[in-house]
Amino acid sequence: MMLSSNKVKDWDGLLRALYLPKRRGRKIVFTNGCFDLLHPGHVQSLERARNLGDILVVGLNSDGSVRRLKGSPRPILPEDARAEVLAAFECVDYVTIFREDTPLKLIQAVRPDILVKGADYNVSEIVGREFAKKVVRIPIKEGYSTTRILKRIRSA
Numbered sequence: 001m002m003l004s005s006n007k008v009k010d011w012d013g014l015l016r017a018l019y020l021p022k023r024r025g026r027k028i029v030f031t032n033g034c035f036d037l038l039h040p041g042h043v044q045s046l047e048r049a050r051n052l053g054d055i056l057v058v059g060l061n062s063d064g065s066v067r068r069l070k071g072s073p074r075p076i077l078p079e080d081a082r083a084e085v086l087a088a089f090e091c092v093d094y095v096t097i098f099r100e101d102t103p104l105k106l107i108q109a110v111r112p113d114i115l116v117k118g119a120d121y122n123v124s125e126i127v128g129r130e131f132a133k134k135v136v137r138i139p140i141k142e143g144y145s146t147t148r149i150l151k152r153i154r155s156a
Contacts, residue, residue: 004087007094014057014096015109027053030112030132032103034061035082036075037149041141043089048138049116050091057094057110058086059103068101076150102127 009017018028031049035042035058050056060083066075075082079097086095098106107115107128115132118140129135 004084007087007092008083009094009096011096011106011109014094017094018055018057018110021055026055027114028055028057028110028112029053029114029116030057030059030103030107030110030128031116032059032061032098032106034066034070034075035086036066036070036077038085039145039149041145044141045116045118045138046086046089047091049114049136050093052114052116052136055093056091057096057112058092059106060086060095060097062097062099065099065101104128107131 022028029049029052031045033042046056046058060079061069061075063075063079066079077085083095083097086092096106104127108131111131113133115126115129115135116138117126117135119137120140121137123129123135123137126135126137
């Protein structure tokens with residue numbers, strides 16, 4: 001078993017780590033998100049994504065990217081903490097942070113066999129789909145949303 005600290009890679013380290021597995025025909029699965037305050041919906045989607053292939057790579061939005069997408073005061077947890085928590089999951093093989101608003105450049109570099117997003121996205125909306133061999137939409141676990149959790153905390 002790999003230590004979670006060894007699972008967090010910069011882009012170059014990630015591409016080096018994936019080189020041999022790709023050459024050996026291992027199936028690379030990629031998903032991405034902000035993962036700010038993890039909840040059962042995140043856990044379920046990560047486990048389902050991992051079950052689609054041999055290696056699960058998670059692209060994590062940087063703090064700046066989350067702020068641009070979700071507004072201030074997000075993210076709640078800084079990128080390093082979010083990466084560390086994701087890396088602790090047994091189903092996650094690698095975590096890498098991307099600074100852009102979308103993971104397009106990262107997906108283009110990784111060229112996964114399977115690109116996974118939630119079923120709340122239409123295939124035509126899934127960024128990077130042209131660089132993956134297959135796109136899979138995973139059902140969303142109802143009743144869980146970081147935004148909803150934060151609203152409940154603020155109203156408590």
